[in-house]
Amino acid sequence: MRLLVLGGGGFLGFHAVAAALAAGAEVSVLSRSGRTPHDGVEVLRGDRTGDLGVLRGREWDAVLDTFTDTGPGAPAVRATAELLSGSVGVYGYVSGMSVYAPEGPDVPDERAPVRAAGVQPDDDPLQERSLAKLAAERAVREGFDGPALFPRVGIMVGPRDPSHRFTYWPLRLSRALTGERPRTVLAPGDPDRPVQYSDARDVAGWIVAALAAGRGGVLNTVGPGRAEPLREVLAACLRAAGGAPGDVGFTWVGEDLLRARLADVEEESRPLWYPEDQIPQSAVDSSAALAAGLVFRPAEDTARDTLRWARADAAGEGLDTPEAARREQALLAEWARVAGGRRER
Template sequence: MRLLILGGTEFVGRAVAEEATARGHDVTVFHRGRHAPPSGVTALHGDRTSPDGLAALAGGEWDAVLDTWSGAPRAVRDTARLLAGRTAHYLYVSSCSVYAWPRPAGADESAPVVAGSADAEQTEYAADKRGGELAALDAFGADRSLFARAGLILGPYENIGRLPWWLGRIAAGGPVLAPGPRDLPVQYIDARDLAAWLVDAAAAGLSGPYNLVGPQGHATMGGLLDACVRATGSTAELRWTDPEVVLAAGIEPWTQLPAWLPAGTELYDALYTVGVERAVASGLSCRPVEETVEATWAWLRSIGGVAPQRPDRPVVGLPAELEAKALGGGA
């Protein structure tokens, strides 16, 4: 299979490039040249936001193109239109955020989505991702476009900082604020499992929307943090603390305590009760949480312990003074 990846040097795009090359596919990555591409790929350079930024894609034919773009939908529009006559299939990594709010617990791909425009400049994340879907749909049609609506993504190469923050905090040792309850179900997908599914989907010519996150019950907050303790070999003490105590300390879920959301909230229902039956039926397979954590820790150590940070995303993590406040109230 001839696969074109728009990006392909960071996180999900890089995981797809590595998965596809490992299977023997012919992979081309189109990127700005800010990061070294994976080995075994053909690299083309260009900036989709610049005039004539797609010049490197003026020629060539591919069986499928993978796009992870999160900015202005018009960048997806322009690229999809350019490639529509020379590429068989457009796979767009979208997001579960495209579903209209509030999203009912357990919602599947039939849930209503937000408004978006393929011609829009960058506005806000959900509308931009929906606009990207519409741009791919307009150029490739329903039968040749796929929308991988991912949830929380973890694993090696993560450039958001969620799992890297937990690993770094737990590796530092001492009492660690562990937001309860311990058995709180969480849904995420390892970037490598997402990559494997995407390569399979490209080969099979799948189309339409798919929610891409681990099945409910696959992991818990306790399982995730326990795995961090084991992977790092830390003597850290996880102090499981009631959600009420955490919130009373002024701590922001999700951002200051990455990947944690209080159960029973609209945001928890939206992000951690996602219906993924369609993806599972199509072959989605998710590795144990221990494998995701161990591989991320190994990668972190290989790059000196400091994860890359996307400039368009806020830095996550809990200030020490807020952790101490919560531990004092919940110990």
């Protein structure tokens, strides 16, 4: 397969390029800087919001578009889709599970109603981003004459994850085991609360395979239901850090307190993911993608690889900061005063 990746240096795009190369594909990457972190890749210098001339007259079997969902998103996606129409076999655009209407089913599948302007309130934290994603999906459908794949992804984690959601945990627990941080660890809310997330490498590998097969359509490309309680995910992170049950003590702090004290912290800076009010569904139904070959590795494997990356990369190391440490201790102290705490080993 000859694959063009629009945005191959970040998170999902990076792993998509790696998966394509591992599968023997010829990969081209459009980059504003003219650089890529991968060897063996053709780098095409261009700008999604400006000059796309470097793409004219070229042909690929597939394109993967990971362009941002805000700002000039939909117009830029439309321009690329129209330019590549007729010269690319299948167009993949990475959308998101947030597009589903919060008043729809508790576990939406691909047929569930999506958000609409003027229906959900403008102050809904997901509204602007979701409408931009839906506009970009429409832009591809209208501008590209060929099959289009729309993987609607959820919370993605793993090596190179720029958020604190998952990386914080193996890093925090590793530092507890080495004595760099206290062994009493704040954990959010209910230990039995199920969580849904995806290793970005699994998502990327599946998308690349789907594009190679010429697959089109909308598919929820998210972790397989909410089968994993938060307790088990953190236990997997502890094992990945080299620990065993009892090596650290988890204090489960109520979400009401966390919600009040973390109002000034962006959602992506809240580890696994407290409070997660802005996720309106209980889970997302990914059975169609699972039937089409999507699989996910165990949480411990994700945590081990994420910790290895975080230790080696300054961006990863920065996801457990002195400010996070101070905030954690303050929250633990307040929880001990107001509720007596709840310790879980």
